[in-house]
Amino acid sequence: MSDGNQPPVDFKVVGQRPIRPDGVDKVTGRAQFGADFHLPGMLTGRIKRSPHAHARIVSIDASAAEKLPGVKAIVTGVDLDVGAGGDIEAGEHAAAMKDVAANVLAGDKVFYQGHAVAAVAATSPEVAAEALDLIVVTYEILPHVIDVDEAMMPGAPVLHDDMYTKGVTPKPAKPSNVAQRHVMGRGDVKAAFASAGVVIEGRYTTAAVHQGYIEPHACVASWGADGQSTIWCSSQGQFLVRAMTARILNLPLSDLKVIPAEIGGGFGGKTTVYLEPVALALSRKCGRPVKLVMSREEVFLASGPTSGASMDIKLAATKDGKITAAEMELRYQAGAFAGSPVNLGCMTAFACYDVENLALVGLDVVSNRPKVAAYRAPGAPMAAFAVESAIDDLARKLDMDPIDLRILNAVKDGAKTVYGATVRYSAFIETLEAVKAHPHYKAKLKPGQARGVAAGFWFNIGGESSAAVHVDEDGGATVVSSNPDIGGSRASMAMMAAETLGLPIERVRCTIADTTSIGFSGSTGGSRVTFATGMAVVEAAQKVVADLKRRAAQTWECDIAHVEWRDGVATCLDPSKNVKPLSMKVLASKSAKTGGPIAAEVSLNAQGAAAGYGVHVCDLEIDAETGRTTVVRYTAAQDVGRAIHPAYVEGQLQGGAAQGVGWALNEEYVYNKQGLLDNASFLDYRMPVASDLPMIDTILVEAKPNPRHPYGAKGVGEVPIVPPLAAVSNAVSALVGKRMTALPLSPVSVLAAMGKG
Amino acid sequence: MARVVSISSKVRDLTGGLDAFDVEAATVRGLIRALEAKFPGLGDLVENEMSLAIDGEIHQDAMLEPLSPGSEVVLIPRISGG
Numbered sequence: 070m071s072d073g074n075q076p077p078v079d080f081k082v083v084g085q086r087p088i089r090p091d092g093v094d095k096v097t098g099r100a101q102f103g104a105d106f107h108l109p110g111m112l113t114g115r116i117k118r119s120p121h122a123h124a125r126i127v128s129i130d131a132s133a134a135e136k137l138p139g140v141k142a143i144v145t146g147v148d149l150d151v152g153a154g155g156d157i158e159a160g161e162h163a164a165a166m167k168d169v170a171a172n173v174l175a176g177d178k179v180f181y182q183g184h185a186v187a188a189v190a191a192t193s194p195e196v197a198a199e200a201l202d203l204i205v206v207t208y209e210i211l212p213h214v215i216d217v218d219e220a221m222m223p224g225a226p227v228l229h230d231d232m233y234t235k236g237v238t239p240k241p242a243k244p245s246n247v248a249q250r251h252v253m254g255r256g257d258v259k260a261a262f263a264s265a266g267v268v269i270e271g272r273y274t275t276a277a278v279h280q281g282y283i284e285p286h287a288c289v290a291s292w293g294a295d296g297q298s299t300i301w302c303s304s305q306g307q308f309l310v311r312a313m314t315a316r317i318l319n320l321p322l323s324d325l326k327v328i329p330a331e332i333g334g335g336f337g338g339k340t341t342v343y344l345e346p347v348a349l350a351l352s353r354k355c356g357r358p359v360k361l362v363m364s365r366e367e368v369f370l371a372s373g374p375t376s377g378a379s380m381d382i383k384l385a386a387t388k389d390g391k392i393t394a395a396e397m398e399l400r401y402q403a404g405a406f407a408g409s410p411v412n413l414g415c416m417t418a419f420a421c422y423d424v425e426n427l428a429l430v431g432l433d434v435v436s437n438r439p440k441v442a443a444y445r446a447p448g449a450p451m452a453a454f455a456v457e458s459a460i461d462d463l464a465r466k467l468d469m470d471p472i473d474l475r476i477l478n479a480v481k482d483g484a485k486t487v488y489g490a491t492v493r494y495s496a497f498i499e500t501l502e503a504v505k506a507h508p509h510y511k512a513k514l515k516p517g518q519a520r521g522v523a524a525g526f527w528f529n530i531g532g533e534s535s536a537a538v539h540v541d542e543d544g545g546a547t548v549v550s551s552n553p554d555i556g557g558s559r560a561s562m563a564m565m566a567a568e569t570l571g572l573p574i575e576r577v578r579c580t581i582a583d584t585t586s587i588g589f590s591g592s593t594g595g596s597r598v599t600f601a602t603g604m605a606v607v608e609a610a611q612k613v614v615a616d617l618k619r620r621a622a623q624t625w626e627c628d629i630a631h632v633e634w635r636d637g638v639a640t641c642l643d644p645s646k647n648v649k650p651l652s653m654k655v656l657a658s659k660s661a662k663t664g665g666p667i668a669a670e671v672s673l674n675a676q677g678a679a680a681g682y683g684v685h686v687c688d689l690e691i692d693a694e695t696g697r698t699t700v701v702r703y704t705a706a707q708d709v710g711r712a713i714h715p716a717y718v719e720g721q722l723q724g725g726a727a728q729g730v731g732w733a734l735n736e737e738y739v740y741n742k743q744g745l746l747d748n749a750s751f752l753d754y755r756m757p758v759a760s761d762l763p764m765i766d767t768i769l770v771e772a773k774p775n776p777r778h779p780y781g782a783k784g785v786g787e788v789p790i791v792p793p794l795a796a797v798s799n800a801v802s803a804l805v806g807k808r809m810t811a812l813p814l815s816p817v818s819v820l821a822a823m824g825k826g
Numbered sequence: 827m828a829r830v831v832s833i834s835s836k837v838r839d840l841t842g843g844l845d846a847f848d849v850e851a852a853t854v855r856g857l858i859r860a861l862e863a864k865f866p867g868l869g870d871l872v873e874n875e876m877s878l879a880i881d882g883e884i885h886q887d888a889m890l891e892p893l894s895p896g897s898e899v900v901l902i903p904r905i906s907g908g
Contacts (some may be wrong), residue, residue, distance in 0.1 A: 156874065236835025238843055251903075280908075337908020443908035488833055490898025491882025517890065528905045532886060579835040595907025622897045676885050787907050 078711075081636075082568040083780050086716045090559045090579065091331070103287030103303030104362045109510035111289065112141055112190040114351055114361040115197040116344075117204050119179035119186055119372060122213035122437040122744025123226065126177055126206060127471065129187055134203035139196035142354035142826040144185045144203070144347065146174040150319040157312050158591070164341060168406035170317045172440045173346050174401040179208070180228055180405030181437050182745045183370025185343075190351040190359045213437040213744035217402045218379050220246040222438040228435050250409030253415055253487055256426030261394030265385035269462045273455040275794065275812045276737030277402055280444050280620060281728070281756050284333025285368045287646040290348035291358035296324050298349055303330045305339040305553055306592025311584050317346040318353070325349075328583040329553045336728070337443030340594050343372055369749035373442025374738060376401040376409045378451035384459050385426075390467050392460075392478050395419055399452060401433060404440040410432045410448030416488040417791075418452035418524040421497060422478045423680060427487050437744050443594060446527045446787035448660035450732065450794050457523035457795030462808060471522040472505045472800075475684075481616035490528075490680075494783075496708035497524070497682035499772040504684045507768060509704040518690045518701060521800030525683045525791025529784030530595040531675030532596040535588030536605035538566055538613050540667035543574040544637075544654030546613075547671075548606055551590030553581055556786055557717035558598045562606045564713055569610035572639035572653065582814060588672040596784020599713055600644065600775070612669035620663035621651050681784060683707040685726060685792035689800045693823070696816030698734055698801060700761075705792075706768035710775040710783030722789045723765040729793025735813050789822025828857060828893045832901040834876065840868045849899075854878065855889040857899060877904050 078084075092101040101357035154167035174185050185452045187204050191197035219225055225246060233241050236250040262268065274538040288302035304310045307327040315325050332339065344361040345538070351359040363372065378401050385394040397418055401409035419427060460478075464471040476498055484492045501524070503509055514520055537549040548566045552558055567577040578666045579706040590602065614634050621639035622629040631643035639651045660667050688702040705722040712718040735755040739747045774781025794812060802809045805822040820826045831846045832838065838845065838848065842865075851857035857878075862869025872878070879887045879900040885891055887902065893899065 158904070235839060238838065249835065251835050340906075340908070413905070416902070416905075443906070445908040447906075447908050485882070488902050489831065489879035489882075490884050490902075491879075493883070527907070528884070528885070530905055530907060595905070597907070674887055676888055676891075677883065784907075 077517040078551055082564045083713050084715065086392055086714060087564065087574045089557065090563065091554060102284055102333055103330045106289045106330065107357040108289060110293060111358040111360055112192060112357045113194045113197045113356065114188055114190045114348055115201050116185050116347065116361070117187040117201045117206070119175070119182060119184040121179060121208055121210055122182050123211040123228070124179050124208035124230065124452050125211060126175060126179060126186065126373055127209055128207045130205040131187065132201040134156050134189060137196065137200050137203060139192040140189060140200045141192065141357060142190040142351045143187060144174070144350045144354060145177045148318050148350045149174055149346065151317050152319055153492045153625050155316070157316060165408070166313070166316050167312060168408070168440070169341060173317060173343060174407060179440050182552050183367065183439065184405070185347070185371060188347045188351055191356055197741045204519050214246070215436055215740045215744055216436060217377060217400050217434050217436060220434050221400065221432070228437065232407065232435065234493050239737045247432050248403060248435055251412045251415055252433035254428040255487060256394070258396055258426045258428045261426040262385045262720045265393060266388035267386045267463065267466060267599055269384040269459045269466065271382050271455065271462065271808065271810055273380045273382065273458060273810045275378045275451045275454055277374045277438060278736040279369060279374040279754065280336040280338035280730050282336060282338055284336030285363040285365060286372060287362040288348050289358055290345060290352045292349060292352035292356065294356065298324060298697050299326045299328065300349060301328045301330055302345055303332045303339065305332070305555060305594050307553065307584050308589055309340060309592045310342055310345050312347060313342045315344045318349060326583055329581050332553050332555050335555050336445050337447060337594055338373055340592050341373065365751060366705045366749045369754060370746060371439055373404065373440055375444035375447065376403065376441050376451065378402070379449065382455045382459050384463060386463055388467070390463070390469050390474050390477050392422060392424050395424055396428045397455065398430045399432065401431070401439065401451070402438060403433050403435045403447065404438045404805045405435060406440045407433055407435060410443055411447035414452035417449040417526050418456050420486055421480060421524045423480045423484045429487070438738070445728070445790040449525065449527060449791045450729065453523065453791045454794040454798065457792065458798060458808065461795065461799040461802070468600070475524055476501050494679040494775050495682060496770050496773040500682050500684050500706050500708045500770045503768050503770050504686060504704065504706045507704060507765060509686055509702060514688060515636050518688055519800045519803035521687045521796045521798065521803065523685055523792040523795035523799060525788055526680060527596065527787040527791060528680050529600065529678045529787070530597045531601040531678040532591040532597055533674050533822050534590045534602040534605045535672040536562070536602055536609050537587060537670035537671065538606065538609040540613060540653065540657050542657055543651065544657040546570055546572060548577060548579040549582050550579055550602055551582060551587045552593040552598045555593045556721060557714060558593070558602065560717060561599045561603060561713040562658060564585045565603050565607050566610045568780070569607050570614060570653070571635060588670065596786045597678065599782045600678050600778055600784055601604050603782060604675045604778060605671045605673050608673065609669040609671040612671065613667060614667070616667055617653065617656050623663055624651065641706045679710060679775040679777065679783045681708050681788040683788040683792050685796040687793070687796040687800050689797065691801070691819060693806050696820035698814060698819060700730055700763060700797070702763055704766040704768065705786065705789055706770060707788055708770045708773065709780070709785050710773065711771050711781030712769050713780060715769060718769055718785050719767040725789025726765050726793050727757055727762055729790045730762065730797055733794045733797035733812055733814060735815060737813050827895060828897045828899050830899050830901065834901055834903055836871060837868065837901055840865045840871065851893055853889070853893060854885070854891045857893060872901055875904060877902050
């Protein structure tokens with residue numbers, strides 16, 4: 070949709086829906102994923118993992134395994150050399166490399182079931198498995214704690230003796246499982262609550278959930294005799310894998326080349342390393358290439374889910390619905406090491422709303438679970454679940470339409486967020502209005518159905534990116550991107566280059582370069598690639614156009630100011646010259662005569678990313694006998710700036726909504742009393758499949774293209790997972806007649822709420 | 827003179843609890859130098875772990891970004907994503 074206020078745009082490629090460039094490879098099985106690489110002499114790697122939730126490693130005896138024929142190398146934590154550690158920018162914040170290394174292979178303690186303890190490289194999977202059994206690890210089992218609130222209680226087992234809560238003055242005298250306390254706020258919350266017309270309170274919890282990418286972590290590492298090493302792997306950032314692996318093994322970056330494989334989903338979960346340093350350490354020890362591939366069970370046990378959360382919220386409002394104040398405490402599971410996205414939860418919680426008085430406290434809490442990793446809009450969905458549930462309570466209490474209540478309180482351009490930024494180029498109100506005008510919102514519900522509405526926000530980011538544009542000898546073009554294509558970026562990069570060059574999209578191809586073939590780039594994450602790397606692509610294409618115009622002027626012996634570039638053709642505007650236009654094909658074929666190959670590379674640090682807002686509507690019904698919830702209609706609307714490839718953008722909205730529905734209804738890590746995970750498989754960890762969901766309708770709101778991007782793009786990948794938790798829960802709450810406060814809304818909990826438990 | 831405001835508890839640990847203070851600087855690079863001089867460790871923290879909202883717009887690693895007299899600079903945790 071368009072609001073009619075924007076100047077008309079006359080794009081030929083941007084905004085179209087060309088066929089996916091990676092589609093044929095993926096549906097025919099030709100695409101090469103992380104596990105598909107084979108090298109001569111390659112060994113099979115396997116990892117021995119902790120059977121305990123929390124234990125001290127007394128000793129590791131690998132002598133019997135080393136003697137097993139076919140075993141070529143065994144490594145443990147002592148083979149890593151992270152030195153001073155330091156931080157590296159990763160998925161949701163700077164990653165402490167000492168923690169990343171201790172997560173890759175344990176030091177003197179294991180902190181969760183599945184924590185890697187040792188690894189073996191052998192001539193066959195069978196020998197590797199036998200060798201794992203022969204490695205004897207002696208543990209001193211320690212008390213464990215799983216639940217975030219229990220981990221904060223006095224007397225809870227403390228995971229790290231050197232963890233003193235940061236953000237508390239004076240420094241605490243005793244170590245604690247609370248790694249950090251974040252505080253933010255403004256205004257006079259106390260006074261606002263004292264004069265409130267309405268007060269809403271609630272305590273909410275969400276479970277830890279996994280990103281659920283279909284491709285498990287996989288890599289091949291090869292240590293060269295000259296110390297030059299190569300890793301082939303599936304990740305969200307080849308440069309990130311290089312930086313982390315080199316740091317953990319104390320290598321110069323120039324000695325390590327990382328070649329990105331096709332990626333079968335990541336959603337933030339592949340913005341760190343698990344296998345790569347281990348595979349390279351094994352290869353270094355035996356001099357042969359080593360492949361490591363996680364099983365699905367290992368993915369659940371040992372790769373990062375996102376945090377489960379426990380939250381208290383209190384809203385103050387006037388009787389006509391204006392929210393005047395909010396208090397919130399957010400307690401997020403970090404897993405075994407510090408670093409939950411609770412600060413992002415605090416920053417996003419009220420980002421959709423203009424609330425004058427705010428007090429937010431966020432607690433980053435460790436427990437005996439796998440270290441969390443980023444997951445779309447890290448930290449935001451949990452906070453939005455509490456906030457959007459409370460706003461739904463407010464709407465019901467005041468008998469207001471939930472969209473009208475949100476419009477009344479929505480942020481507008483110029484408003485100051487609690488975290489310091491000023492709202493710019495936002496189309497939240499337009500998105501709410503688009504939902505209100507949509508046939509879904511106007512449709513009558515059938516008996517036994519209910520409707521939920523919720524909103525969500527994500528910052529979106531820019532950052533460092535590199536890209537190159539090469540003009541082929543026949544007048545087509547190749548775009549070289551620095552980011553793995555996880556959500557369709559090959560298409561959007563090629564489209565923006567084609568638009569800028571004036572070529573049809575069929576004449577532009579995009580490839581993903583390894584770490585030695587293009588300048589540095591941040592990872593594919595944070596909804597940054599179409600914005601930041603796209604900006605680099607457009608600037609590189611603009612340089613190419615400038616070069617083509619220069620060459621045309623040289624050929625015609627005219628002033629370059631008299632050369633116009635349009636639709637891939639140079640035209641001479643000098644009336645004194647009687648010359649024919651020069652197409653890109655002609656200019657490319659004669660490049661040797663005008664200065665050599667035509668190409669440009671741009672590296673930049675993109676600033677000016679614009680935030681996005683989403684509003685979701687969910688209709689559902691509940692089977693009164695089984696408690697099973699069925700979503701019968703779902704619409705996701707989003708402020709997208711301008712959609713470069715609308716079908717991919719719609720896919721992002723649909724995918725985020727599907728993952729959010731799973732988060733709301735079924736997904737959770739189930740631990741037993743021993744602190745062991747009881748559902749480490751897709752059979753028992755229930756993600757939604759296609760047959761669980763209706764077609765998810767989408768509304769792309771293009772009312773406010775981002776003027777800081779050449780084609781108006783905003784990031785779109787994170788926002789759509791933020792609203793669904795509350796959209797689903799608000800509908801379920803309406804149906805059962807009781808506020809649902811704990812996710813997932815499994816059949817058992819729904820039946821209990823209906824008084825049938 | 828730029829007005830520096832923080833919402834970060836890590837910053838508070840280095841400033842003795844201060845959340846807002848004034849610093850003389852014409853660019854982000856100058857601001858970081860001045861922060862390090864005023865509160866040892868803070869310049870490094872801001873350079874390596876934080877973003878800046880300069881008069882409302884978020885910047886990361888924008889060392890050359892100019893600061894106007896009276897600019898508001900909010901120190902915020904770095905934002906990335908999934």
